Amino acid sequence: DCFELTTGLLSQAFTRLATGDAVLGPAADGGYYLLGMNALHSAVFQGKQWSTASVAADTRQDFERLALRWHELPVLTDVDEEKDLPAGW
Numbered sequence: 001d002c003f004e005l006t007t008g009l010l011s012q013a014f015t016r017l018a019t020g021d022a023v024l025g026p027a028a029d030g031g032y033y034l035l036g037m038n039a040l041h042s043a044v045f046q047g048k049q050w051s052t053a054s055v056a057a058d059t060r061q062d063f064e065r066l067a068l069r070w071h072e073l074p075v076l077t078d079v080d081e082e083k084d085l086p087a088g089w
Helices: 007-017 055-065
Strands: 022-026 032-037 070-072
Touching: 007 022, 007 032, 022 055, 032 055, 055 070
Parallel strands: 022 070
Antiparallel strands: 022 032
């Protein structure tokens, strides 16, 4: 659901996972378009108010609380609703 996501960014995410625990691709609406982890940290998915502008920020806090080494990708736009589609779709 992210038209701006490229193979280059996906490659960068995998490269970062080679030396870190997690990678986050934040979305402009406060959520995220990509979340990668080398191991499941289920706490990252708990206690969230999903579909709100605080999800990425809450996820960052979880990474810090869990002492994970993480990297953040550029902010991109994702599509959650019809209004998020680019013009002409």
